[in-house]
Amino acid sequence: MSQNYLKVKGLSKKFGNVVALNNFSLEVARGELVTLLGPSGCGKTTALRLVAGLERQDSGTIFLESRDLTLIPAHHRNMGMVFQAYSLFPNLTVAENVAFGLQMRKVDRSARIKKAHELLDLVGLDSQSARFPHQLSGGQQQRVALARALAFEPEILLLDEPLSALDAQVRSNLREEIRRLQLSLGTTTLFVTHDQEEAMSISDRVGVMNEGRLEQIDTPDDLYNHPKNVFIANFVGLMNQVSGTKTGKSVSVFGANLKVKNEVVTDGRVLVYIRPEFVELECTESDADAKVISRLFLGSVSQVICQLNDGTIVHSLLSSRMSAEFAPGIRVKIRVNEDEVLVSNG
């Protein structure tokens, strides 16, 4: 997939003395769904707003194919946007909301009514077309907002935490619906969220942001399995941090010698990062590393939480059948089933 449809290069933005975005660059392919993920205040919404043209960058460029959008105002960028708080026009009906963008593009009345009904049908709300936004639930309002953003066939669809105001069940359904629509319409989409599950489940690629910078952008699989640095390892998924000893290119932890992925760390005591699914447990009394303190049943898998002798908590993800023997109080030996690990100075 050629990643040169949307090209954002070196965007920087300050609000007063606060750096919101620092040399942010991103390339998105046509029809791709890219998610910007990060903690609050990392700059992901600022990046989205700069792409939308709702904020003016201090430096950097934004290109859509060969068209330079850098100085083009929002209302001439042809991008659809869904906001966190729905932002439907309260004085217009559902159908009028969806058709508003088409009306602004001088589409004739019959064509825009037809298109509005098509879009509402697509999001399952055609029967509500004559209602006003306040007569709909939050989930329905966000569906209308999605239909409105897609009505004029935008070149890019921008989603600014569209699911965060909804309850869990609605959120889960709507994110699947967003992905289904995005794939069926082939709309290039930039999605912003702080919810990992949301990001990992529907994105082609996920970009993790921290302090105004894009730390890593990769497929969800690669991001989880091959995090480039400790921040990403910690931020994406559950990660154990245990103490180990580094010598050269290997680190000793729980009696095993593992390869070190990142070599910038000095030798000696280090923190070793291990995913719970690579932590194996064995019941023992003689040379135990830890004691089981609880077991969380999650369906087909269970999470066993252990405490090391130095007080560190270690999570292990095991199949529920295998984990049955690890009741609280049982002493266990830990094995790491991974060849390469990330480390940092402890």
Add this chain to the structure above:
Amino acid sequence: MTAELLEKKPNPIANKRKRSGKEQFWLIFRYTSLTFIWFLIVMPIYVLVVNSLKGVKDVYLVNAFDLPKSLDFSAWPISWSGGDYFSAFSLGESMTRTLFFVVQSSLISAIIGSINGYVFAKWKFPGSNIVFTLFLFGMFIPYQAVMIPLVQLVTNMGVNKSIYVLVMAHVIYGIPICTLIFRNYYASIPDELIEAGLVDKASRIRIYRSIILPLSLPAFVVVLIWQFTSAWNDFLFAIFLTGGSPKLSVATTTLNFITGSSNQVFYGLNMTASLIVSLPTLVVYIFLGRYFLRGLLSGSLKG
């Protein structure tokens, strides 16, 4: 069983806490103060109403607070038309004329205030906060301070003694307060609504027309009531800018009811004229008062 339930039913009187002496004192003080204030507000209205029902000549200072011996409405048609007493000053004509300029000035200042409020709240430009502060200064300049230059200005312009000079004065003096009310109201509308309009390809002006204006009804009600009342009740502009022409506004006509006759003061007519003149603002408040309060608070309370 039923008897037990009845026995267990809480007795609100028994549960009521007995007030201490200090609390009782403050309670009595509160109610006395409120009654006194109520009395101060209601007494002038009472005097107006009872004396308007005593006819033209049967009202004197000594019986001003007495109830009418019999209901005599003869002062009402005379006040309305001027009758033989004040043939030059028909209150009816004057009220129609006042309504004409008050409605015009209220509408114009509300529209200008709404546009200004939108710009200051949602379409900010460099230095807009300073310009807004300068607008607000206009609210704090007393009429008296600018009256002499203003009179000279309108005289030089040749627009004095015209009803339009009052429209102009009330529009200009109404703009700061109207702008403030609309700006506060629009500040309560989420910015995302404007941004949603922008990404939908609507210009700022189109967003104002299609989205913001239809949502502005509560603020318009507040501003129109405010402007209507202040223009209707205005005396200073009416007397100075029109050269005190008794025919131009209700304020000057009513004044002439009081001062127009050199021989005798007809309190019955004065009271009736004042009552008639105050009726439009009273009606506006009675019918739109709840919208007024709601609109006034809409910018200050999170919905």
